[in-house]
Amino acid sequence: MAHAASSSSDLPAEPVIARLSAHPGVRRFPGKKLTLFQLSGFLDAELCAAICRRIDERREPSAISGHQTGERIRTSETCHFDDTDPLAREVESRIADLTGLDLSHGEPMQGQHYAVGQEFREHIDHFLPAQPDYEKHTQVPGNRSWTVMIYLNDVAAGGATRFRAVDKIIRPERGKLLAWCNLDSAGNGNPHASHCAMKVRAGEKYVITKWFRERPYGWLNEAGDVVLRGRGT
Ligand SMILES: O=C(O)CCC(=O)C(=O)O
Ligand SMILES: [Fe+2]
Numbered sequence: 744m745a746h747a748a749s750s751s752s753d754l755p756a757e758p759v760i761a762r763l764s765a766h767p768g769v770r771r772f773p774g775k776k777l778t779l780f781q782l783s784g785f786l787d788a789e790l791c792a793a794i795c796r797r798i799d800e801r802r803e804p805s806a807i808s809g810h811q812t813g814e815r816i817r818t819s820e821t822c823h824f825d826d827t828d829p830l831a832r833e834v835e836s837r838i839a840d841l842t843g844l845d846l847s848h849g850e851p852m853q854g855q856h857y858a859v860g861q862e863f864r865e866h867i868d869h870f871l872p873a874q875p876d877y878e879k880h881t882q883v884p885g886n887r888s889w890t891v892m893i894y895l896n897d898v899a900a901g902g903a904t905r906f907r908a909v910d911k912i913i914r915p916e917r918g919k920l921l922a923w924c925n926l927d928s929a930g931n932g933n934p935h936a937s938h939c940a941m942k943v944r945a946g947e948k949y950v951i952t953k954w955f956r957e958r959p960y961g962w963l964n965e966a967g968d969v970v971l972r973g974r975g976t
Contacts, residue, residue, distance in 0.1 A: 752957035754888055755849055756924055762843040763922060776935040777909045778924035785920035786834070787840070790894040794830055795949045798822040798854035798895075805855065805863075816864040819940070822854035826974055835974070838891050838953060840888055846974045847959045848884070854895075855940075857902060857948040863940035865907065867923040868954060869932045883969055885957025886930065892921045892952050898944030907933040915948055930957065 763780045772779035802820035824831035831852045869887045894915040904913045923938045961971035
């Protein structure tokens with residue numbers, strides 16, 4: 744069952760798109776190439792500040808799962824939130840309420856911190872079948888279908904998120920949420936979802952990243968059994 748590396752998804756995009764589209768204040772990027780939404784003021788200043796403090800307590804140099812090419816395309820620092828962290832639980836429930844995305848499909852929430860000069864160069868969030876570790880990353884949970892990102896502060900200069908293929912640049916703004924779909928309706932990666940975090944030129948930048956999979960998030964243990972993260976809605 745979970746051993747079959749299929750692209751089948753239990754998480755159709757249509758209801759998520761309909762729910763986001765109906766939410767007051769949500770703006771959708773026009774055109775059919777990329778399904779991308781943004782919502783200003785999703786998190787208030789106080790919650791953003793508390794999350795930034797947590798990221799500062801726990802951040803360490805970022806790894807890039809599935810995208811290792813030998814060069815460092817991501818120079819930021821990452822904070823892996825514990826599933827039991829009340830801040831992560833609060834943000835995750837708000838994301839689920841807004842999008843209808845099922846938290847059982849979610850990877851644990853991450854925070855990123857970029858100092859001046861740090862960036863995340865052009866990349867895709869989903870995994871490509873040609874990658875050597877594709878099976879390992881996708882066998883149980885499938886691919887990364889949605890990315891939800893939240894800016895936690897205003898950045899003095901730089902630090903925008905750029906989707907070059909569709910000529911869209913999004914400036915960081917405290918509390919603003921982005922949500923985009925990485926896969927097309929057949930479950931294949933959408934090349935137009937490729938993006939980068941441009942270098943921070945002044946100040947610093949904090950974001951939350953939360954990835955959702957096609958199927959409930961889990962992995963195989965050493966005995967080959969499926970272990971699920973087990974975070975319900
Ligand atoms: O920080 C950003 O603007 C983008 C982050 C990103 O692309 C990622 O974490 O995958
Ligand atoms: Fe990304």
